[in-house]
Amino acid sequence: xxKWHYSWIILAVTFVSIIVAGIIRSSAGVFIDPFEQDxxxxxxxxxxxxxxxxxxxxxxxxFMAAFVEKYGLKRMMLxxxxxxxxxxxxxxxxxxxxxxxxxWGVMMGIGSGLFLTVLSTQVANRWFDKQRGLAVGIxxxxxxxxxxxxxxxxxxLIEQYSWQTAIMLIxxxxxLMLIIIALFMRNDPSEINISPYGSDEVIEPVRATIxxxxxxxxxxxxxxxxxxxxxxxxxxFFICGLSTxxxxxxxxxxxxxxxxxxxxxxxxxxxxxxxxxxxxxxxSGWLTDRxxxxxxxxxxxxxxxxxxxxxxxxxxxGSYTWLIIFSIFYGLDWIATVPPTIGLTRQRFGIxxxxxxxxxxVAAHQVGAGVAAYFGGIVFEAMGSYKIAFLLAxxxxxxxxxxxxxxxxxxxxxxx
Numbered sequence: 001x002x003k004w005h006y007s008w009i010i011l012a013v014t015f016v017s018i019i020v021a022g023i024i025r026s027s028a029g030v031f032i033d034p035f036e037q038d039x040x041x042x043x044x045x046x047x048x049x050x051x052x053x054x055x056x057x058x059x060x061x062x063f064m065a066a067f068v069e070k071y072g073l074k075r076m077m078l079x080x081x082x083x084x085x086x087x088x089x090x091x092x093x094x095x096x097x098x099x100x101x102x103x104w105g106v107m108m109g110i111g112s113g114l115f116l117t118v119l120s121t122q123v124a125n126r127w128f129d130k131q132r133g134l135a136v137g138i139x140x141x142x143x144x145x146x147x148x149x150x151x152x153x154x155x156x157l158i159e160q161y162s163w164q165t166a167i168m169l170i171x172x173x174x175x176l177m178l179i180i181i182a183l184f185m186r187n188d189p190s191e192i193n194i195s196p197y198g199s200d201e202v203i204e205p206v207r208a209t210i211x212x213x214x215x216x217x218x219x220x221x222x223x224x225x226x227x228x229x230x231x232x233x234x235x236x237f238f239i240c241g242l243s244t245x246x247x248x249x250x251x252x253x254x255x256x257x258x259x260x261x262x263x264x265x266x267x268x269x270x271x272x273x274x275x276x277x278x279x280x281x282x283x284s285g286w287l288t289d290r291x292x293x294x295x296x297x298x299x300x301x302x303x304x305x306x307x308x309x310x311x312x313x314x315x316x317x318g319s320y321t322w323l324i325i326f327s328i329f330y331g332l333d334w335i336a337t338v339p340p341t342i343g344l345t346r347q348r349f350g351i352x353x354x355x356x357x358x359x360x361x362v363a364a365h366q367v368g369a370g371v372a373a374y375f376g377g378i379v380f381e382a383m384g385s386y387k388i389a390f391l392l393a394x395x396x397x398x399x400x401x402x403x404x405x406x407x408x409x410x411x412x413x414x415x416x
Contacts, residue, residue, distance in 0.1 A: 006189070007127040007197035011135060013184045014123045017077060018142040020177045021115035023150050024084050024170050025053060025108055026245065029253050030155045030267055034163040035100070045097055047377030049105045050250055051370040056109025058241070058366015061117030062220060062359030066213035068114070068122055072187040076114055081178050083111035088171040092164055116143050117362040121342055121355045126188045130198025133339055137285015140338040141278045151253075151274075155267035220356040229348050230357070232403045233341055234364040236301065239400040240337050241365035243304060243393045246372030248273075248330070255386040256323075259315045269327045276331030284336035293340035293347075297404035300340075304333045305397030312387045344407065 028050040035046050068076050087107035094103055120139035128135045150170075157166040189196050224230035248270075256266035287296060307330050314322035341361065346354040372393065379389045 025112040051374035052105030053109035055370035060113030061362040062217040065355040066216040085174040133289035141281035151267040236400040237365040238368035242368035246369030273331030277334040280332030285339040288339040301401035308394030
């Protein structure tokens, strides 16, 4: 085996593309206040547009998995990144609320769908035989890290220059990513006459499916709805989305601002979470190959729930130390749930169906995220505080820990 197997180059390209897509989609959090001030739009209206994005990128996941089977990884990655670039370009000329919903809701949601849902599973399944859990962990870490890592930079650009300057930065990143994908991405190992990492077998080229991608995705959903494990995993993932990108990703900065914390400091805390997410989720991928995935998920959800219950009191205390501790602790657990969730999905439904099945679980994840993003704004508008929203999210996470622990230890694989 070569010292530098091309699978790791594919992993690196995918990692960076997920980070860029994550930056683009999650930058919504730092644009709430500028859009509110410049356009005079209400917070619930802006939150609704961002909720549409969360909802669509989640529900596009299983269909993206089916389209990848039909058109290939590289073509779908290029098309999705191009759509994100167009959306960013259109942001500079938007004037109406419906345009915000179209650009930041529909275009951003669909454009980020592939990168932030099933791409990690597709790449790990095609390019890795060994270390598959680690590969998923690394790529999953990129999802949250991308959503958080550049927020302080964007917040600084908005504060010192304008929100248009921040948009220009992420637009340039999207263009650079288009070039990188075009130059280095490949659909599967057979294109360059190698085997997946850790395998000596000659792999046949991945053949494009002939069927209708929409029908394929819906058939997978119909199969999943008949299985208890699907409902338990999808239900826990609904709560995962509600408690992470929906609530923390959309409203954490505004929650901190309501306690007098500067926007750049609040964004830095989110970025801090992103750094520790890279560590926590990569470690989670490594653990997924070695420890019962159900128990990993039980502890992830339990600890996340306790941290969310503690956050309002940490903010009320005015202690930056407690806020930093929360950022580190929560960051380690941000999306550490993904590798064991994919692992359980692969165990139950088999490797060939795992991407589409996981795509539907991500859809549930994003429904939860959309609910939290929208109703977080409603709660703030009605009560002048996010406290109740965060306490409820903590309680739901404790409930999710019970969902996953009742899954059978050794489910039988369904027929492929």
